[in-house]
């Protein structure tokens with residue numbers, strides 16, 4: 567009987583292979599891909615060859631509002647009978663940044679938002695729409711072990727912090743560094759496993775939930791935010807390691823994910839599937855107290871409505887502010903301003919966050935945002951003394967330190 571599987575992260579990498587495998591191996595599946603607005607329609611069209619049933623819903627998983635809208639739309643389509651019964655959710659999308667300072671429109675750290683909170687919103691909003699037997703799969707990572715054996719020292723191990731700290735930028739030491747970005751990644755994957763354990767306890771009988779670890783998979787887009795040398799190594803050199811037991815090829819990782827989604831790899835609820843078999847995740851990952859703490863925090867954070875943009879934070883005012891900055895750094899930026907991403911209160915500072923990037927090759931990136939409180943407009947560019955910027959592509963975003971979260 568036809569049924570729906572909702573999937574994130576199907577546009578490329580491991581997920582793309584898995585989506586093709588799922589469709590090719592089960593004619594009963596209606597695959598609903600959740601993808602960025604710019605990619606969804608084309609992705610669905612590419613996957614829907616040979617009579618396969620695929621539809622799409624747009625979402626930026628870095629925005630909780632966007633995720634809520636997508637999940638609500640899925641509920642509506644199910645309720646209207648526009649989709650067959652929901653039997654699966656594959657939360658495969660994931661991201662890794664080169665810093666721990668990337669902030670999304672909710673004012674939350676972006677790695678934690680995409681890798682943990684977005685899945686939580688889908689699980690919670692779809693929970694009562696699943697038709698048993700159903701299965702939820704969350705793609706995690708063996709970087710959560712944090713030891714040399716599991717990632718050859720490439721990614722620092724997870725850090726133990728309260729979920730409310732992890733959800734914010736700057737949660738780790740030297741937050742502007744790649745090491746901090748990778749710590750945010752391994753920590754988010756440990757958090758995802760905690761939630762899988764908690765879901766297994768809390769979800770109704772008949773809805774199984776499994777954490778899936780693909781192993782190290784070079785050649786996917788996961789390193790897309792890394793420096794050019796690392797990107798080159800991941801794309802051109804590391805794929806050769808897929809011939810060794812140390813790494814998994816993209817095709818094998820996608821096939822293993824499809825195996826879990828289709829139930830070919832059988833796994834009890836709450837379990838961790840390491841590539842093709844049920845295994846034990848790290849000792850640290852079994853911690854009912856932290857699991858419950860994370861659940862509570864995820865509930866609190868994701869059910870808080872994103873405040874509406876405030877009318878008086880106009881693009882014009884922001885542009886004005888930006889141009890004052892530009893005249894001091896003597897660069898020729900092309901600003902992109904997102905208005906009122908998180909609504910400020912009257913008493914809040916307005917910050918300009920400006921990742922400055924060398925426009926010629928994008929080789930020099932200053933990942934640490936420059937925070938410029940309203941009352942302290944800068945008089946010198948921090949890099950001006952040593953690094954002239956004849957051509958600088960600057961993106962600026964008006965954000966708020968709004969403590970709408972209380």
Ligand SMILES: NC(=O)c1ccc[n+]([C@@H]2O[C@H](COP(=O)([O-])OP(=O)(O)OC[C@H]3O[C@@H](n4cnc5c(N)ncnc54)[C@H](OP(=O)(O)O)[C@@H]3O)[C@@H](O)[C@H]2O)c1
Pocket residue numbers: 574575576577578579580581600601602605625626627628629658659660661680705706707708779780781782783784786787788789
């Ligand atoms: N590669 C590895 O070594 C490895 C190891 C362990 C675990 N994993 C996990 O495996 C999963 C797949 O990763 P991959 O290696 O295949 O990386 P990838 O090629 O970069 O694929 C990531 C997927 O996530 C989607 N995504 C990321 N941020 C998104 C956002 N804000 N909104 C919507 N979609 C978003 C991407 O969509 P776009 O194409 O639109 O960006 C893409 O489909 C991730 O959860 C990753 O953490 C990977």
